[in-house]
Amino acid sequence: MKKDEMNSFLKKIPRGVIYHKVTDSVRYFLASMLAPLHRKEKVIEFENIFASYCERKYCVAFPFARTAIYFVLKALDLPKGAEVILPPITIKGIVDVVVDLGLTPVYVDLDVETINFRLDQLREKLNPNVKVAIITPLFGLVPDVSAMVALLKANGVFVIEDFSQCLNGRYDNKRVGTFGDVGIYSASSIKTLDTLGGGLAITDDQVVHDRLRNAQAGLMPARRTALIKKAWVNLIRNVATSEPVFSFLTFPVLQLIRQRNPEAALKQTGHRDKGRLATLPLLWFCRYTSVQAQIGIEQIKGVIAQDAARVANVEFLKASCEIDDFPKTTQESRNVYWQLILPVSNALEAQAYFAKRGIDSATSSLELVCALKDYPNRADLQTAQRIYRNGIFIPCFPHLSQSDMRRIVMAVNGYFQERGHAKEG
Ligand SMILES: Cc1ncc(COP(=O)(O)O)c(C=O)c1O
Structure with a gap:
């Protein structure tokens, strides 16, 4: 068994990470x-x-x-x-x-x-x-x-x-x-x-x-329970996407969910409610806390270095994948690639293909708001629909290893080759 194959057998790559240790x-x-x-x-x-x-x-x-x-x-x-x-x-x-x-x-x-x-x-x-x-x-x-x-x-x-x-x-x-x-x-x-x-x-x-x-x-005092809940969810997400928990627990659980209901595991952080609100929740009008401010003061120092590592990963992936489908933006754009989005013909099928190779991928958890049934001025917008349904995030976060990156390139190339679609020239 080659080293990359051995790696994908054991180590799985998550769809995303929490940017805190x-x-x-x-x-x-x-x-x-x-x-x-x-x-x-x-x-x-x-x-x-x-x-x-x-x-x-x-x-x-x-x-x-x-x-x-x-x-x-x-x-x-x-x-x-x-x-x-x-x-x-x-x-x-x-x-x-x-x-x-x-x-x-x-x-x-x-x-x-x-x-x-x-x-x-x-x-x-x-x-x-x-x-x-x-x-x-x-x-x-x-x-x-x-x-x-x-x-x-x-x-x-x-x-x-x-x-x-x-x-x-x-x-x-x-x-x-x-x-x-x-x-x-x-x-x-x-x-x-x-x-x-x-x-x-x-x-x-x-x-x-x-x-x-x-x-x-004029905002109301913050509710501690709401902050504790957010800190808890962040901690759980962080542990769940870290090694060895991701490879041995989170990834297998995600596969079980996907096999039962493919749509359930598709979106990055799950599905959200689409219904119309009668009134805006009070929680939206409580103060930003000094606990959060302190976290900001600590974390802001590391953002540039993490951006640089992620952008370098994306540049490697874009140069090594034999496809021309990543959004090109403009000559003057200095992108930070919070996520590397790749439009595919069918996100569910692509997710299953990558999962077989030990790579977890997802679509955005944002909403196609122009199509919300209970809201005014709905619009049928073709490109937005395509990106929403079939724009898949390819892992590119800062601490991916060289071997992870090679596996991702092989998986992306394999996926497009099987579909008879590769970069021209
Ligand atoms: C483009 C964009 N706007 C806003 C938000 C979140 O806004 P809020 O702080 O109101 O949850 C997100 C987060 O997912 C986002 O991606």
């Missing part, structure tokens, strides 16, 4: 139970660190990205029915806050090379009633943010960049999250900077900043 996750779990939650100066310290890290004047911390977006939209005093351009793939919570504020979501289809708004379709949607657009660089891929923002600004549209999946991405050497009026980063579980949740709004606009500060001051 297991020992850190244990510490954070203990802190969630024992440490004070509302040390204001700690939160301010982290806000200042994050603002200067992102090269913006201000940062205001909220419990979730959706909460930050809610208060940015509220600060704009928009007329009822004003249109907000949204990505067709994102978290449902963002549509919930838009609809709750009496605003109308409008969806624009994605470009296959950037997995972001198609510029021609974005232009078609513009009209005087469009007041806001939320540009969302997905999977760490950087689109031509400059052209998008120029088009939107020329039409009087307020621009929010949701860079939750693209911290440290750059377009033409300028940071993603700093092109528009406000940038929002979700520091939720499995992100590259994960503070057990949190929505960090960055801006240079003093008026918006002052309004966000007022909103922050």
